[in-house]
Amino acid sequence: MSNRTTTAVAPAASATLPTDTGHPARAVSPRTPPGTDAPVSIVWLRNDLRLADNPALRAGVEAAGSSGSTLVVYVLEEAVAPHDHAELHDSAAPRPLGAAARWWLHHSLAALASDLRAVGGELVLRRGTAVEVIPALADEVNASAVFWNRRYTNARNADSTIKKQLTAAGLRAESFHANLLNEPWTVQTGGGTPFRVFTPYWRACLARPEPREPLPGPTSIRAASAPGDALNDWALLPTDPDWSGGLRETWTPGERGAHERLAAFMGDGLAAYHRRDEPAAGGASMLSPHLRFGEISPFTVWEAVRSARRAGLDGQSAHNTATFLSEVGWREFHASILFSLPTLRERNVRPEFDGFPWGEPHPAELAAWREGRTGIPLVDAGMRELWHTGTMHNRVRMVVASFLVKNLLIDWRVGETWFWDTLVDADEASNPGNWQWVAGSGVDAAPYFRVFNPELQATKFDPRGEYVRRWVPEYGTAEYPAALVDLRTTRANALAAYQAMRAAAGVSEDMPGETGNHPRVR
Ligand SMILES: Cc1cc2nc3c(=O)[nH]c(=O)nc-3n(C[C@H](O)[C@H](O)[C@H](O)COP(=O)(O)OP(=O)(O)OC[C@H]3O[C@@H](n4cnc5c(N)ncnc54)[C@H](O)[C@@H]3O)c2cc1C
Numbered sequence: 001m002s003n004r005t006t007t008a009v010a011p012a013a014s015a016t017l018p019t020d021t022g023h024p025a026r027a028v029s030p031r032t033p034p035g036t037d038a039p040v041s042i043v044w045l046r047n048d049l050r051l052a053d054n055p056a057l058r059a060g061v062e063a064a065g066s067s068g069s070t071l072v073v074y075v076l077e078e079a080v081a082p083h084d085h086a087e088l089h090d091s092a093a094p095r096p097l098g099a100a101a102r103w104w105l106h107h108s109l110a111a112l113a114s115d116l117r118a119v120g121g122e123l124v125l126r127r128g129t130a131v132e133v134i135p136a137l138a139d140e141v142n143a144s145a146v147f148w149n150r151r152y153t154n155a156r157n158a159d160s161t162i163k164k165q166l167t168a169a170g171l172r173a174e175s176f177h178a179n180l181l182n183e184p185w186t187v188q189t190g191g192g193t194p195f196r197v198f199t200p201y202w203r204a205c206l207a208r209p210e211p212r213e214p215l216p217g218p219t220s221i222r223a224a225s226a227p228g229d230a231l232n233d234w235a236l237l238p239t240d241p242d243w244s245g246g247l248r249e250t251w252t253p254g255e256r257g258a259h260e261r262l263a264a265f266m267g268d269g270l271a272a273y274h275r276r277d278e279p280a281a282g283g284a285s286m287l288s289p290h291l292r293f294g295e296i297s298p299f300t301v302w303e304a305v306r307s308a309r310r311a312g313l314d315g316q317s318a319h320n321t322a323t324f325l326s327e328v329g330w331r332e333f334h335a336s337i338l339f340s341l342p343t344l345r346e347r348n349v350r351p352e353f354d355g356f357p358w359g360e361p362h363p364a365e366l367a368a369w370r371e372g373r374t375g376i377p378l379v380d381a382g383m384r385e386l387w388h389t390g391t392m393h394n395r396v397r398m399v400v401a402s403f404l405v406k407n408l409l410i411d412w413r414v415g416e417t418w419f420w421d422t423l424v425d426a427d428e429a430s431n432p433g434n435w436q437w438v439a440g441s442g443v444d445a446a447p448y449f450r451v452f453n454p455e456l457q458a459t460k461f462d463p464r465g466e467y468v469r470r471w472v473p474e475y476g477t478a479e480y481p482a483a484l485v486d487l488r489t490t491r492a493n494a495l496a497a498y499q500a501m502r503a504a505a506g507v508s509e510d511m512p513g514e515t516g517n518h519p520r521v522r
Pocket residue numbers: 276284285286287288289291292324327328329330331332334392393394395397398401419423425426427428430431432434435438
């Protein structure tokens with residue numbers, strides 16, 4: 001089995017300052033296209049592939065009014081160069097999607113196009129560098145305004161450049177708050193710095209005014225048209241071989257699938273959410289890829305919880321809602337960390353980890369981890385679940401990640417890259433943020449010396465072995481391999497390496513934030 005795509009660990013990108021921060025765009029009078037007074041507005045969708053609660057789409061339709069038209073565009077912002085080349089060093093380019101996320105994107109765009117058609121709209125697909133594509137498209141259709149919802153990754157630098165270009169050309173260019181409950185710069189410590197510890201961060205979020213109600217989607221769009229690519233030409237789906245059968249069985253990408261998932265969770269899942277740490281219990285929402293691609297907004301998720309609370313909940317469910325919302329808070333926390341630490345994927349947040357003696361990954365060991373053949377049942381179950389479905393239960397993610405970085409002493413970036421390629425919810429902030437959390441090198445991270453014992457974790461969270469049996473049916477037979485490493489010895493080696501790193505870095509006290517206060521660890 002080889003990588004689904006060749007994604008590479010990139011060297012550090014230079015730090016970049018927040019730019020498209022949404023402070024109101026300079027309002028410029030809408031330009032009247034020559035020869036016609038019917039305005040064309042462009043709505044540029046990115047990680048917000050939905051109609052409901054989409055402020056940019058709403059603004060585009062409103063700006064077009066009854067006489068104008070709206071052009072909805074998605075740009076595949078893939079650089080032309082291969083994955084491991086210049087675009088990874090370009091702080092304005094989004095990270096090229098992994099294979100599982102490309103599968104998701106294809107189906108999500110197909111669903112979006114169909115949903116838009118149902119209200120008269122049309123989805124135009126373009127490919128290239130956004131700073132080139134968007135202004136050129138605006139020129140081509142003689143647009144008077146361009147709208148988008150803000151993103152908080154390094155790609156916001158491109159948005160800022162585009163906003164300046166459009167504004168200079170006399171267009172209205174406006175961005176909106178849509179994809180996080182709290183934009184990163186709105187939640188800060190008393191000293192005006194970003195939070196580095198989750199608990200006070202989330203407390204500060206909860207002290208803010210409650211998130212707004214979601215906006216309704218448009219009921220009618222008058223489409224402006226322009227030539228575009230055919231979705232199939234983007235070749236986002238795997239063909240040789242087609243390994244996506246398990247993804248198809250597991251997921252329904254698109255806005256409708258997202259709302260169905262939320263409804264199912266609010267109906268049955270929430271009451272069982274306190275069992276979310278048990279991978280066989282199915283207690284979690286499975287909303288992460290839908291949130292990742294913006295098929296549902298966090299405001300809609302919040303509203304579902306608010307309505308359930310208003311309708312009345314028993315004690316357990318009421319408790320579960322608070323826990324669930326705090327998990328949504330972790331998504332926001334990681335987004336705010338990436339916002340202030342653009343090199344999150346490449347660099348240890350704690351510089352002393354730069355001296356950690358990671359071993360050179362042993363190809364056979366790494367392959368055994370990726371393919372679920374380590375002989376450690378919970379690790380193998382998780383890695384096979386990931387390969388088959390494009391997701392993995394959260395607790396098991398922590399276990400397999402700990403096994404890689406501690407028992408196998410492999411650099412967290414190697415595991416992060418594999419997850420990036422295989423997860424349907426692979427997220428530019430949450431993936432490296434969580435990997436650094438497990439590795440101990442991140443903000444508010446689990447201390448490195450907390451080494452998950454996969455056997456104890458299985459006893460605690462999969463006591464009847466249902467999850468392991470489901471993914472590792474040969475467990476307990478002669479076909480199942482012996483353990484790749486001895487857990488006790490490798491744990492001792494990991495702790496020795498950690499102590500050596502600390503000694504070399506001159507760290508003797510407990511490091512600040514060695515709290516391991518991730519809610520799921522307790
Ligand atoms: C090594 C590792 C890598 C991870 N990579 C990703 C990733 O690339 N993308 C991703 O969305 N999540 C990632 N997670 C976090 C978490 O595992 C998933 O968000 C969760 O399993 C999704 O399942 P759910 O939607 O049923 O979660 P629920 O428990 O129902 O949580 C609701 C929502 O909260 C958010 N959330 C929950 N836990 C976390 C968390 N720890 N960090 C950030 N957001 C969270 C997700 O958006 C999720 O959909 C990673 C965790 C680990 C340990």
